[in-house]
Amino acid sequence: MHIHDLIGVGFGPSNLALAIALEEGLPAGHALNALFLEKQPNFAWHSDMMLDDTHMQISFLKDLVTLRNPASPFTFVNYLHQKRRLSDFINLKTFYPSRLEFNDYLSWAAGHFEEHCRYQEEVIDVVPEKRGNDVALLRVISRDSRQQIQENLTRNLVLGIGGVPNIPDCMAPLKGDPRVFHSSRFRTAFNQQPRARRVAIIGAGQSATEIFMDLNGREDIAVDFITRARTIKPSDDSPFVNEIFNPDYTDYVFNTKEDSRGALLDEFMQTNYAAPDMALIERMFQVFYLQKVSGSQRHRFLRRHNTVEASADAAGVHLRLHDMETGNVHSLTYDVVILATGYQRQQHHALLSSLQSYLPEMRVDRNYRLHSTPQFKPSIFLQGSCEPSHGLSDTLLSVTAIRTKEISEALSRCPLPMPAYPAKHQSPGEVHAAAALRI
Ligand SMILES: Cc1cc2nc3c(=O)[nH]c(=O)nc-3n(C[C@H](O)[C@H](O)[C@H](O)COP(=O)(O)OP(=O)(O)OC[C@H]3O[C@@H](n4cnc5c(N)ncnc54)[C@H](O)[C@@H]3O)c2cc1C
Known part of the structure; x- marks a missing residue:
């Protein structure tokens, strides 16, 4: 069986940026001996939240490569150049392209790595491959589009698997009900409910607000915007605060004593969590203001309301809401509930x-490599799951370019693992490519 130098699980922006960093680090003429496995049928960046008039929340200069290598052919600027839109984009006078365009940029970059990525293949397990007492390799088990189990051997692994929906406990009994779904499935799931008129959105962050504005633009839909918060506060992206997303701030967070790190992260939560953009908040406020002018209350803002219980029947989805101001508990019925x-x-x-x-x-070092026991030889890196140790930029695009530089450099320093098979079983190409990755 072919032995890969690296298998990447997931092919979102993080592992795509890594593929580029690795390829750009190879000596001329050498091929990348890496495989990426992605469960989606093609490259797609949060496709069910690709709504009209949604924009990037960070500068396009924090693209896949610029902070690592501004001369890379994979910059957002070169993408614009290739697509013959550079002058037009300049006339937009913005640092914040639409999400539609950024997804197109990412897809364009991903298109250059088709031969290194297998789509519609979900990794379901990773098992040790022992040689004597040592774990020399990893066997990556996946399920392909035909539901066949596939196995691949690798010397190193990088997980870039993003997040999974956070579902409040009280909503768990309604799992599988098509009328209740997470924002990550919004477009597909909502389109499957063409008769939805009464809609609840639970949450008060960027996604909740974007979905509210989307539904406001559709006819005959009345929304209850339900949040425990007293109000909607904007994300703080002022320049000094934004310094926490600079790559060198990662060192500061990582070197902060573990017992103080939590407080440091808490202090800046408002930059990223439950904090929509100011412009979006202003648009939403205007919707509510115009309701007051017209005297017709289509949508409601149920602040300080905690959802304590949920049930469903043919009449709809019933939410029991605790009004945290009055202490009252009451029930409301919806056609659709969006989490x-x-x-x-x-x-x-x-x-x-x-x-x-x-x-x-399950702890990582500064280079995102998981600590392991001495007999475990492969290296496993985590992208996007290291917020507690590396800071709030970890789940975003802010440090992606630099993080992939750090991971690819760490990979090149990885000790040569024990040969899995005697050299005569390896094709010259494999030996050559394996050596090439250790740059
Ligand atoms: C709607 C939305 C908008 C956002 N906008 C911004 C923004 O403007 N700026 C910003 O900095 N951040 C933004 N973010 C944060 C977001 O996390 C990053 O933009 C980026 O997607 C992180 O890339 P990633 O590759 O780490 O994770 P993801 O983009 O989540 O990609 C992970 C990939 O792994 C795949 N995968 C997961 N498990 C497996 C498995 N077992 N086997 C195979 N494949 C698997 C998934 O299908 C997915 O394609 C946004 C997030 C959302 C939800």
Whole structure:
């Protein structure tokens, strides 16, 4: 079986940026011996939240490569040049392209790595491959589009698997009900409910607000915007605060004592969590203001309301809401309930559970490499699940370009693992490519 130098699980922006960094680090004429496995049928960046008039929340200069290598052919600026839109984009006078355009940029970049990525293949397990007492390799088990189990061997692994929907406990009994879904499935799931008129959105962050504006633009839909918060506060992207997203701030967070790091992250939560853009908040406020002018209340803003229970029948989805101001509990019925309740980033624990005894702490070093026991030779890196140790930029695009530089450099320093097979079983191409990655 072919042995890869690297398998990447997921092919979102993080692992795409890594593929570029690795390829740009190869000596001329050498091929990349890496495989990426992506469960979606093609490259797509949060496709169910690709709504009209939504924009990037960070500068296009924080694209896949610029902070690492501004001369890379994979810059957003070169993408614009290739698409013959550079002058037009300049006339837009913005740092914040539409999400539609950024997704097109990412897809364009991903298109250059088709031969290194297998789509519609979900990794379901990673098991140790032992040689004597040592774990020399990893066997990556995946399920392909035909539901066939595939196995691939690798010397190193990088997980770039993003987040999974955070579902409040009280909504768990309605799992599988097509009328209740997470914001990450919004476009597809909502289109499957053509008769929805009464809609609840739970949450008060960027996604909740974007969905509210989208539904406001559709006829005959009345929305209850339900949040525990007292109000909607904007994301703080003022320049000094924004410094926390600079790549060198990662060192500061990582070097902060573990017992103080939580407080540091809490201090800046408002930059990223439950904090929509100011412009979006202003548009939403205007909708509510115009309701007051017209005297017709189509939407309601149910602030300080906690959803405590949910049930469903043919009449609709029933939410029991605790009014935190009055203490009253009352029930409301909806055709659709949308959970804009954020993401969890603990999936790597489940995916790596077969390796648990070799990764006792599930802790990463500064280069995002998981600590392991001495007999475990492969390196496993995490992209996007290191917020507690590396800071709030970790789940965003802010440090992607630099993080992939750090990971590719760490990969090049990885100790040569034990040969999996005697050299005579390896094709010259494999030996050559394996050596090439260790730049
Ligand atoms: C709607 C929305 C808008 C956002 N906008 C911004 C923004 O403007 N700026 C910003 O900095 N950040 C933004 N973010 C944050 C977002 O996390 C990053 O933009 C970016 O998507 C992170 O890239 P990633 O590759 O780490 O994760 P993801 O983009 O989530 O990609 C992970 C990939 O892994 C795949 N995958 C997961 N598990 C498996 C498996 N077991 N097997 C195979 N494949 C798997 C998934 O299908 C997915 O394609 C936004 C997030 C959302 C939800």
